[in-house]
Amino acid sequence: MKKFVVVLAAGKGTRMKSKLYKVLHEVCGKTMVEHVVGAAQGVQPDKIVTVVGMGAEEVEQVLKGKSDFAFQKKQLGTGDAVMTASKKLAGQAGATLVITGDTPLFTSATLQNLFEYHLKKGNAATVLTAEAPAPLGYGRIIRDDQGNVLRIVEQKDGNSEELKVKEINTGVFCFDNEKLFAALPHVGNSNAQGEYYLTDVLEILRTQGERVGAYKMPDFSESLGVNDRLALAQATKIMQKRINDEHMRMGVSFADPETAYIDTDVKIGSDTIIEGNVVIKGKTMIGSNCYITAGSRIVDSKIGDNVTVTSSTIEQSQMDNNSDVGPNSHLRPNSLIGDGVHIGNFVEIKNAKIGANTKVGHLTYVGDATLGKDINIGCGTIFANYDGVKKDHTTVGDRSFIGSGSTLVAPVKIADHAFIAADSTITKDVARYDMAIARGRQINKADYWHKLPLSQNDDWK
Template sequence: MANRNAIVLAAGKGTRMKSKLYKVLHQVCGKTMVEHVVNQLSKANIDNIVTVVGFGADTVKQTLGSRTSFALQQQQLGTGHAVMQTKDLLGDAEGETLVVSGDTPLFTAETFNHLFEYHEQRHAAATILTSVAPDPTGYGRIVRNDVGIVERIVEQKDATKEEQAIKEINTGVYCFDNAKLFEALKKINNDNAQGEYYLTDVIAILKQQGEVVTAYRDNDFNETMGVNDRVALARANKIMQARINKHLMQQGVSMIDPSTTYIDADVKIGQDTVIEGGVVIKGNTTIGSDCFIGSGSRIIDTTIHDGVKVISSTLESSEMHTGSDIGPNSHLRPNAEIGKNVHIGNFCEVKKAYIGDGTKVGHLTYIGNATLGKNINVGCGVVFVNYDGSKKHHTNVGDHAFIGSNSNLVAPVNIAADSFIAAGSTITDSTERFDMAIARQRQTNKPNYAKKLPW
C-alpha cells in the first residue's frame, strides 16, 4: 500500500457563522469540527496529516496538538493556494494525498479508506469524492460521459439547465497522486473573478494532460455535509447525535427516546443501562452497566459506576460508586465523590465532599467541603456551614453518626463516630464518640399570647 498523506483545510474565518470563534473550532457533540476530521483521518491510518491554519492559528494548533503537523496560510487566497502552503512538508512525499475541509465533521474513517482504495485500484492521478444530493443547488456538479467517466466539474453559476439537473455533486474532498498534485499546482493561476487559486483547477489540468481522473460516490449525503452557518451546525449536531446513540444502542444501552437524548462523542456507557428521554451527557463521562438515568438529568465529566440510579439531577465533575442513587432534583458539584450504596435524596447539593458507603442523605441538605464516613444518617435540611466569608473550612463526620434534621454543622468541626446530633442544633464544637450534642435554645411558651394577635 502506498504512503497515505492528508491535508486538512482549516484556515478560514467562517464569516457566515457570525461568531468570534473561528469556524472549525465550533463543536459538534462535544468536539470541535476539525478534531472530528483529524480523529477520523488518524483511524484511517494516515502516515502524515498536515493542517493548514490561518485565522485562529494558535488556537487550532492548541486544540489539535501533536496529532498533526501545521502549515500557515497567511492570506486566504483559495483552496489551491492553501494546499500550496504544505509544499515544504509534503511536496516531496511519496504516495497519495487526501484533501479535506476542516468544517466537515461527519466524515468517517471508513469513507476515507474506501476513497483511498478506489483511487489506488484505478491508478488514478485524482479521485473526486462525490455524493448524490436531494437538492444539488449551490454545489459543483459532476459531469460524466456516456460510459461514466468524469469529464469535468461545473459550478452552479456556470452550469447549463441540463447540468443543473445533475444530482451528483462535488463534496470538496479529493485524493491525489502526491507528485502529480504538486506538479499541477505550479500551473494553476488566479485569473478569475475572486482572484483566488482553486483546487478544482488541478482536476482540469490533470484531465487536459490525459491523466486518469475518477470519482468515488459516497452513498450517505449527510456525511459529506460542510458546516458554513449555525443552521448547518445544528443539523450536523443532530446527525452526529443520532449516530452516537445508534452505536450505543447497538452496544447494549437502552434509550427510551433517542431523539431527545444528547450524548457527546467521547462518552462511554455500559450494557443494560437505561436512559430516558431529555437526558444530556457531556464531556469526559463514563457510565457503567445496569444504571438508570432518568429524564431531565444532566451529567458532565462524571464517572458513574455500575448499578447507579440518577433521577432528574445534575452531576458535574463527580463520581458515584456502585449501587448509589440520587434525586430527583439534586446536584453534585465538582469534586463530589459518592460511595457505594449511598442515598442522596431530592433537592440536595454536594460539593467537594466524600460520602462513605451506606450513608443516607435526606432531602433539602447541603454538604460542602466535608468527609463523611460509612452508614451515617443525615436528616432533612442539614447544612454543612463551610464558608466564613473569606475561607472555606472542612467538616469530618465519623461512621454511624446521626445528624438530626435542620442541623447546622459550622466548620471547622469534627463529629465523632457513633455520635448523635439532635435535630435543630447549630454545632460549633467537636464531639466525642457516643456523645449526643444539643445546641438550641430551650422552648418558651407564652400562655394566651395568640389571643393578642391581630388575625
C-alpha cells in the same frame, strides 16, 4: 505507499456570525476540526497537516499533538491553502487526502475507502462524490463513458443537461502527492473571486494525460459542510442520531432517542435506560443497568452499575454501584458518592466524599466534607464550609446520626457513632458515642397571643 492528509481550517466563517472561528464550533462535544482530524487519524496517515489562518493559535491548541500546521496568511482560495503545506509534503511519494475542517460527519471508513479506491485505480486525482437527492447549489460531476471525471460544473455554470446530474462534489480529494504539488504552481486566479481553486488541479492533471477519477460514497449526509448555524444544527442532529444508534446497538435503551443529547466520547453500559430530555457530555462513563430519568444532565462524570439518576445534575463527579440521586439534586465537581448511597431531593454536594450506604435525604448542602459509612443526614442540614475568606473541611464518622436542621461549622470532626440533636449548630468536635446539643433553650410565654395585633381580628378568634 505513504498516506498524507491536509485539513483546510484557515477561514473565519463569517456566515456563522460568531466571534469563535468556524472550525472550532462544536458538534456533540467536539469541535468540527477535531471530528475531521479524528476521522483522518482512522486511516493511519504518515502525516496530518492542518492549514490555519484565522484563529491559528486557538486551532493549534485544540489539535496539539494530533497534527502538524501550515499557515495561510491571506485566504486566497483552496489551492493556495494546500500550497502552504508544500514545505511539509512536497517531493514525497504517496497519496494525499485534502479535506475541509468544517465537514465533521465524514467517517474514517469513508476516507479509507477513498484512499483504497484511489490507489487501486492508479489515479493522479480522485474526487469523493455522493448522490444528492436535491443537488441545488452543488458542483456536478461530469464523467466520460469510462467513468473518468471530465470536469466539475458549478451550479451557476451548468447547462440544463448538466444540472440534471445528481452526483455532486463533496469537496474532498485524494491526489498523488508529487503530482499535486507539481500542478499547484500552475493554478491561476482568473476568476470572479481572484482565488486559486484546488479543483483547477484536476483540469491541469487531465490535460497532462493523467487519470482523474471519482469515488461515490453511499451516504450523502456525511458530506454536509457547515457554513452557518442552520447547517451546524443539522450536522449535530445527524451526529446525535449516529451516536444514539450505536449505543442502542450496544444494548442501551432510549425512551426517545431524538431528545437524548449525548456527546461523542460518552460510554454507556448495556441495559441502561435513558429517558427523554437527558444531556450527557464530555468523557462521561455510565455503567450497566442504570436508569437516567428525564431532565438529567451529566458532565465528565463516572457512574457505576445499577445507579439511578432522577432529574438531577452531575458534574465532574463519581457515583459508585447501587447509589441514587434526586430528584432535583446537584452533584458539583469532585463529589464522590459511595456504594449504596442515597442522595435524595434538593440536595447539593460539592468536593465531598460520601461513604457506603450513607443517606442524605433531602434539602441539604454538603460541601468540603468526608462522610463515613451508614450515616443518616437529616433534612435541612448545612455543612457550613466557608467563613468569607477560606473554606474548611468537615469530617463525619461511620454510623453517626445528624439530626434535621443542623449546621456543622467547619472545621469540625464528628466521630464514629456520634449523635447530633436536631436544630443544633456544631462548632466543636464531637467524640465517639457522644450526643451534641447546641441550640437555644425553649421558653413559652403564657397568653402571649392576646398581645398580638392580629388577635383583634374577629376572623382569628
